[in-house]
Amino acid sequence: MPYINIKVTDENVTKEQKRELIHGATKLVVDVLGKDPRTTHVVIDEVNIDNWGVNSTMYSEIIKEK
Amino acid sequence: MPYINIKVTDENVTKEQKRELIHGATKLVVDVLGKDPRTTHVVIDEVNIDNWGVNSTMYSEIIKEK
Amino acid sequence: MPYINIKVTDENVTKEQKRELIHGATKLVVDVLGKDPRTTHVVIDEVNIDNWGVNSTMYSEIIKEK
Amino acid sequence: MPYINIKVTDENVTKEQKRELIHGATKLVVDVLGKDPRTTHVVIDEVNIDNWGVNSTMYSEIIKEK
Amino acid sequence: MPYINIKVTDENVTKEQKRELIHGATKLVVDVLGKDPRTTHVVIDEVNIDNWGVNSTMYSEIIKEK
Amino acid sequence: MPYINIKVTDENVTKEQKRELIHGATKLVVDVLGKDPRTTHVVIDEVNIDNWGVNSTMYSEIIKEK
Numbered sequence: 540m541p542y543i544n545i546k547v548t549d550e551n552v553t554k555e556q557k558r559e560l561i562h563g564a565t566k567l568v569v570d571v572l573g574k575d576p577r578t579t580h581v582v583i584d585e586v587n588i589d590n591w592g593v594n595s596t597m598y599s600e601i602i603k604e605k
Numbered sequence: 606m607p608y609i610n611i612k613v614t615d616e617n618v619t620k621e622q623k624r625e626l627i628h629g630a631t632k633l634v635v636d637v638l639g640k641d642p643r644t645t646h647v648v649i650d651e652v653n654i655d656n657w658g659v660n661s662t663m664y665s666e667i668i669k670e671k
Numbered sequence: 672m673p674y675i676n677i678k679v680t681d682e683n684v685t686k687e688q689k690r691e692l693i694h695g696a697t698k699l700v701v702d703v704l705g706k707d708p709r710t711t712h713v714v715i716d717e718v719n720i721d722n723w724g725v726n727s728t729m730y731s732e733i734i735k736e737k
Numbered sequence: 738m739p740y741i742n743i744k745v746t747d748e749n750v751t752k753e754q755k756r757e758l759i760h761g762a763t764k765l766v767v768d769v770l771g772k773d774p775r776t777t778h779v780v781i782d783e784v785n786i787d788n789w790g791v792n793s794t795m796y797s798e799i800i801k802e803k
Numbered sequence: 804m805p806y807i808n809i810k811v812t813d814e815n816v817t818k819e820q821k822r823e824l825i826h827g828a829t830k831l832v833v834d835v836l837g838k839d840p841r842t843t844h845v846v847i848d849e850v851n852i853d854n855w856g857v858n859s860t861m862y863s864e865i866i867k868e869k
Numbered sequence: 870m871p872y873i874n875i876k877v878t879d880e881n882v883t884k885e886q887k888r889e890l891i892h893g894a895t896k897l898v899v900d901v902l903g904k905d906p907r908t909t910h911v912v913i914d915e916v917n918i919d920n921w922g923v924n925s926t927m928y929s930e931i932i933k934e935k
Contacts, residue, residue, distance in 0.1 A: 546780065546806040554663075556835050560832070567827040568809070571823045576660050576661050580672060582674070592759030594775045595763040598804065607677060609676070610675070611674075611700070623787055625699075625703045629695075630696065633696060634692070637691045637695065638679060644910075646789070646872060647790040648790075649788040659672055689854060689856075708858050710857075711858070713855070713856040713857075714850055722914070725910050738921060739876060740875075741875050745904070758898070765897065791908060826922075826925050829924070843924070
């Protein structure tokens with residue numbers, strides 16, 4: 540019964556990419572831990588780029604500088 | 606001082622249902638654990654149906670098949 | 672497919688109380704939202720009383736003053 | 738490598754305030770624990786005022802009564 | 804800068820399995836989303852089998868019945 | 870009513886350091902957002918060094934190499 544939460548910045552993650560994240564994360568706990576996929580939940584959170592900071596800097600400013 | 610987080614798929618949860626979730630979750634920890642309701646917090650997260658997966662399948666596809 | 676996380680301070684929560692929390696939280700989302708209990712997960716986190724603060728004060732010190 | 742999550746009600750938090758939260762939370766773990774800011778992540782969640790309850794009451798109703 | 808949290812029941816997950824979970828979850832977001840592994844964090848929570856419930860039943864009782 | 874969760878690796882964080890984290894995080898949301906400290910909760914999670922990974926590597930192995 541794993542519960543997997545994937546938090547990423549909200550930058551146009553496509554439906555197909557979400558499908559792959561759900562599939563890949565489920566497969567990971569099934570393969571490594573032998574878990575039952577039927578009780579494995581994956582939740583993806585897309586976080587606004589103003590709401591995530593790393594190295595004391597807002598992510599929206601990090602990507603602007605690139 | 607409990608903190609209760611309820612994650613559900615975003616499928617038109619009404620304001621009245623949210624009120625009942627907040628009331629019921631608070632009552633639960635007050636009744637079972639004797640907690641003080643004044644420091645009991647309940648946060649409801651409504652998750653997009655493309656962002657939740659179970660059994661390796663996106664929830665939006667699970668409900669389409671029904 | 673709700674996922675409910677209940678965080679409380681670690682103060683001798685008994686197995687019977689945990690059973691009631693799991694039962695009550697599941698019943699809440701079944702009754703209010705019509706969710707399927709078979710995909711409803713409840714996770715209880717017991718947090719050390721030195722690791723929770725409210726009103727800028729460590730919980731272990733709040734209960735000592737009482 | 739701290740990960741800091743700040744959940745607040747969604748009430749017009751400005752970009753400048755988010756900047757200060759990211760900066761202040763990072764500085765806190767750098768100053769107190771000697772952590773490396775480059776691997777310190779801060780995520781701010783803004784929660785709808787209907788989705789947060791305290792003292793068994795929806796936050797949107799608490800602020801209406803004031 | 805993804806942050807991935809994997810919650811599983813605490814049932815003797817080995818160090819090698821944890822290594823595989825960290826490696827696999829990182830690879831997933833690198834492969835699917837093109838994220839930088841250097842800012843990808845994976846946190847594994849092992850939850851006591853009395854503290855996880857599904858279908859209104861404590862996990863420690865579910866596995867006893869098997 | 871902010872809720873702040875600070876996740877750090879479990880490396881002998883002292884009681885005094887926890888006090889400073891609780892105090893500093895509360896002060897941050899009071900100063901920046903004008904929040905009421907009495908409903909501000911801070912929870913510190915100390916994560917086993919085998920259970921946190923960054924850059925695809927277990928933290929316990931990262932610090933061994935230093």
